Amino acid sequence: MKLHLETYQGEAPSTIAVRIEELQLGMMPSVDVTDQNGRLLVPAGTSLTERHLRAFEMWGVTEIRVQASGSEPPEPAPAPLTPEQLAHGAEAVRSQFALVNLDHPVLAELFGFVAFRAAQRLWSGRRHA
């Protein structure tokens, strides 16, 4: 069974073109962002907020170009989860997936995401192993 637990650690993108799934708050578009009809959504150089990211999602923007220098998120990312913590997350949700075939790539991806979320909940600050 192939698990996708590591994929969600949110590695900082090093390229200039960034898919919207990978955009981070505080990044700055290097060119104006428009919808499919050319309507301006966000001017170049704007520091992206949650609201902008939702608007991109809403208006079908799939990728934008960002300034490499502005690509660091304003807040430090939380420490990545350890493989042990991820394994605990996987254990916590395994019974929920008892009826499905985890060898199917869709279910494997879904399981990985949900297990990662469970691990985040288990180790979000106050709780320790």
Next chain:
Amino acid sequence: MRRASELLKGVNSVASLPGIYLRLCDIINDPRSSAEDVGRVIADDPGLTARLLRLVNSALYGFPSKIETVTQAISIVGTAQLSDLALATSVIRVFADMPEDLVTMESFWRHSVACGVTARVIAGRRRESNVERFFVAGLLHDIGRPIIFMRAAAEEREALALCASHPMALFEAEQKVLGFDHSHVGAALLESWKLPVSLREAVACHHHPGRAQRFPVEASTVHVADLFANALGLGSSGERRVPPLAPQAWDALGLTTASIPGILEEAERQYHAAVQAVIGDAA
């Protein structure tokens, strides 16, 4: 053995949809009517107006400025879309007073909203023209369940027990105990309400999307959205596990597995916005 449609008999509270939705449909289907006529019908119902404005101003849309009137909402969201949202909020109110000993209505609607927004996000990724139609289809996919809770509670309890002791999805256990499942009851209800066939088929076939004759994309979208919503564990309509995937339904949507995390994250965001806006005063 009873038939699915027989469960509907004697359920007075769901005998008819609020007249306002049917009036809206009449107007939308009348070629001589205008968006202003639609606005007038909605504005006649202050409760509906307030709920719709709350929805279009929620993070579900993320419009940059506040939408103050129904006319504005229609011009931005669209006539068909707004009437689908009117249907969504009307149905939730019809089911406000259901028995809650098997599943609370809050938990039921939370799962329904989760499936609705996930279907909406998937439809958006596929560039469907009216994503609200998919939101409503997802919202209504398990609508047969509260009817079963009310009219066949003993059988549903038996089905739940069967699931607890066997590796079986709840709809399969319902089949075993009742001879039909909640998707049949839901489809019968939507038929009695004379709702569009696309909604009926999406509800009827959400566990067997391969059986959808006319609207396979709607059925496949709701099927996948139901799986995702169950996996995220946002509310429950009785099912505690992720139901089996019909692989051809995923293939029919033409999405890549790489798009799944983005879909789930967007669905989570829209879920919190929609729960507030849609069931805020009902749950």
